Amino acid sequence: MIKTEAVREAERLRRALNEHDYRYYVLDEPTISDPEYDKLRRQLEELEAEHPDLITPDSPTQRVGAPPSTRFAPVRHRAPMLSLSNAFSEEELRAFDQRVRKAVAGDVAYNCELKIDGLAVNLAYEDGVFVSGATRGDGFTGEDVTTNLRTLRSIPMRLREPVPGRIDVRGEVYFPRAAFARLNEERQRQGEALYANPRNTAAGSVRQLDPKMTASRGLAMWCYSAADVPATTQHQLLERLSQLGLRVNLATTQLCHTVDEVLAYLETWREKRKDLEYETDGVVVKVDRVDQQERLGFVSRSPRWALAYKFPAEQAMTKIEDVKFYVGRMGTLTPVAWLTPVFVSGTTVQRATLHNMDEIARLGVRIGDSVVIRRAGDVIPEVVSVVQDARTGGEREVTAPERCPVCNTTTEHGVGEVAYRCPNPNCPAQRAESLLHFVSRGAMDIEGAGPALIEQLRERGLANNPADIFKLKREDLEQLERFAEKSAQNLYERIQAAKRRPLERILYALGIRHVGGTTAYDLARWLGDRLERKGTLADVWRVFRESTADDLTAVEGIGPVVARSLHAYFHDPAQQSFLDTLASPEVGIELEYPAPRPQSGTPFAGKTIVFTGTLQRRSREDAEALVVQLGGKTSGSVSRRTDMVVAGESAGSKLTKARDLGVRIIDEDEFDRLLARD
Numbered sequence: 001m002i003k004t005e006a007v008r009e010a011e012r013l014r015r016a017l018n019e020h021d022y023r024y025y026v027l028d029e030p031t032i033s034d035p036e037y038d039k040l041r042r043q044l045e046e047l048e049a050e051h052p053d054l055i056t057p058d059s060p061t062q063r064v065g066a067p068p069s070t071r072f073a074p075v076r077h078r079a080p081m082l083s084l085s086n087a088f089s090e091e092e093l094r095a096f097d098q099r100v101r102k103a104v105a106g107d108v109a110y111n112c113e114l115k116i117d118g119l120a121v122n123l124a125y126e127d128g129v130f131v132s133g134a135t136r137g138d139g140f141t142g143e144d145v146t147t148n149l150r151t152l153r154s155i156p157m158r159l160r161e162p163v164p165g166r167i168d169v170r171g172e173v174y175f176p177r178a179a180f181a182r183l184n185e186e187r188q189r190q191g192e193a194l195y196a197n198p199r200n201t202a203a204g205s206v207r208q209l210d211p212k213m214t215a216s217r218g219l220a221m222w223c224y225s226a227a228d229v230p231a232t233t234q235h236q237l238l239e240r241l242s243q244l245g246l247r248v249n250l251a252t253t254q255l256c257h258t259v260d261e262v263l264a265y266l267e268t269w270r271e272k273r274k275d276l277e278y279e280t281d282g283v284v285v286k287v288d289r290v291d292q293q294e295r296l297g298f299v300s301r302s303p304r305w306a307l308a309y310k311f312p313a314e315q316a317m318t319k320i321e322d323v324k325f326y327v328g329r330m331g332t333l334t335p336v337a338w339l340t341p342v343f344v345s346g347t348t349v350q351r352a353t354l355h356n357m358d359e360i361a362r363l364g365v366r367i368g369d370s371v372v373i374r375r376a377g378d379v380i381p382e383v384v385s386v387v388q389d390a391r392t393g394g395e396r397e398v399t400a401p402e403r404c405p406v407c408n409t410t411t412e413h414g415v416g417e418v419a420y421r422c423p424n425p426n427c428p429a430q431r432a433e434s435l436l437h438f439v440s441r442g443a444m445d446i447e448g449a450g451p452a453l454i455e456q457l458r459e460r461g462l463a464n465n466p467a468d469i470f471k472l473k474r475e476d477l478e479q480l481e482r483f484a485e486k487s488a489q490n491l492y493e494r495i496q497a498a499k500r501r502p503l504e505r506i507l508y509a510l511g512i513r514h515v516g517g518t519t520a521y522d523l524a525r526w527l528g529d530r531l532e533r534k535g536t537l538a539d540v541w542r543v544f545r546e547s548t549a550d551d552l553t554a555v556e557g558i559g560p561v562v563a564r565s566l567h568a569y570f571h572d573p574a575q576q577s578f579l580d581t582l583a584s585p586e587v588g589i590e591l592e593y594p595a596p597r598p599q600s601g602t603p604f605a606g607k608t609i610v611f612t613g614t615l616q617r618r619s620r621e622d623a624e625a626l627v628v629q630l631g632g633k634t635s636g637s638v639s640r641r642t643d644m645v646v647a648g649e650s651a652g653s654k655l656t657k658a659r660d661l662g663v664r665i666i667d668e669d670e671f672d673r674l675l676a677r678d
Contacts, residue, residue, distance in 0.1 A: 604632030
């Protein structure tokens with residue numbers, strides 16, 4: 001075959017195979033048999049083998065075939081992948097509807113979509129060709145899983161229409177129930193442990209180092225949003241994505257014009273969801289009009305124009321065989337019920353939290369009781385009630401722990417506190433939990449470093465503190481039980497990859513009391529500004545060590561309690577050796593700072609704003625978040641350094657002081673006009 005004919009034939013075969021993939025995996029309407037499809041694919045493979053220069057990124061032959069990866073590179077999202085606020089009741093949904101209608105003009109409609117229980121990903125297309133894919137991660141930074149996502153037949157390698165430039169498509173990768181059942185049946189035949197639920201298994205499958213393993217799992221994807229795709233409504237956007245050949249769940253999507261219609265939709269799918277071929281744990285309710293979405297805006301890490309309504313948790317009855325207390329990384333002792341295994345919400349439950357002794361007293365729980373459990377949010381199992389009629393008289397009361405069940409230290413129970421705590425900082429359980437937190441998904445994210453591995457490392461003296469994990473050698477890992485040369489190599493590469501994490505992840509991984517993900521992000525941005533995004537981890541520690549608690553309260557989002565906790569941690573003699581080791585060249589942490597806040601070009605950039613009184617269109621917290629997003633700062637008090645006071649209804653002493661100091665005062669309408677200028 002001459003070259004020009006080969007080019008035309010390769011293009012014809014690619015178009016045909018992509019079209020048949022679309023009809024089979026997106027429309028579920030195949031038009032040829034499997035043998036006919038395989039014949040076309042073999043023809044293309046032979047042609048590309050003869051002419052390798054004809055291989056294109058969107059060729060169906062490129063879905064599988066890349067070598068196994070040793071790590072997943074971090075990817076900064078062009079726009080954050082925000083989470084959604086949750087609602088669990090009709091009252092919360094009606095309150096959301098009232099807030100929306102109060103804030104926007106005109107009629108409001110809601111696009112209701114089933115919330116797929118899987119792994120959120122971002123797909124990037126350039127000029128209509130799939131070029132990269134990443135996991136959600138912490139919302140700001142995900143992992144590059146392009147090679148694995150190429151193996152999903154429901155993700156088109158080329159869009160059905162030419163789209164110039166780049167678009168980002170977001171959706172959920174999930175495990176179809178039938179495919180998940182087949183996987184577990186095969187594992188049972190092989191004598192391997194069964195996977196607990198489709199959601200976690202889907203996430204793990206996308207993050208396999210070998211793309212052939214991902215390809216074998218039978219994963220699928222639904223798309224639900226996109227950037228840089230023109231549309232005036234959410235429903236129109238979904239229809240446009242479908243036209244482009246992306247898999248969209250239009251069959252279950254409904255446009256609702258009243259909150260009662262939304263509630264009827266929820267009730268319909270609460271009953272019908274068990275018949276679906278995938279897991280769903282709720283409904284996403286979105287304001288349909290894009291201009292109204294823009295008017296409503298965002299707060300913190302979630303949009304104000306959407307929420308996730310979670311279906312009531314499924315319940316089941318079982319028996320409490322024992323209650324044991326588990327020690328957390330901060331020393332908190334949490335009572336956990338050991339249950340007779342029971343199947344609920346798609347997984348077998350053997351443990352359930354009892355939260356604390358007050359909750360045990362409220363429920364009247366005893367060892368030996370028959371109880372009703374549920375998976376709260378379809379995730380965390382908890383005991384909700386005792387079946388009193390099932391009592392036999394042989395049940396035993398649960399007593400408060402006088403000593404730590406691990407290190408035998410006398411427990412503490414402060415006045416006014418609910419929790420019992422182990423005060424021993426060297427408690428083995430606390431150390432183990434600190435290590436687990438350090439390697440967890442939201443922190444340093446070292447896949448494969450679970451409880452069994454941490455226990456082995458501690459028993460062999462290989463990891464006494466988190467920094468030791470980064471000093472592990474391949475030979476150390478090969479010594480461990482169930483670690484062959486290949487698995488040791490894979491884990492070693494993941495550990496090396498974890499040395500390149502965003503600063504906010506590192507700060508969160510330290511496990512400082514009161515420092516969660518959002519606070520860690522605020523601190524990372526502050527440090528980035530202070531160190532001009534050039535400092536090493538040792539420079540970061542120096543800033544903290546030189547800062548007083550009062551200095552830290554000046555950081556946006558940091559209050560006195562958090563500031564004192566930070567100051568205590570970085571001045572604790574017991575932490576210094578660990579911190580120095582973590583920052584040492586031997587470990588080799590490479591910092592990545594968050595993007596700087598906008599410093600110019602907005603009405604609030606570089607200014608200090610104070611809010612007083614009651615705002616009508618948004619909460620004060622939302623308004624302050626908007627100012628921060630636009631490069632400004634907020635304060636709780638008026639001083640000569642205040643640039644502007646936004647006065648709502650019933651403004652008090654702050655308004656009086658602002659007048660006395662000659663500070664500019666505006667009302668909420670003027671504040672909105674300034675927002676519109678950005």
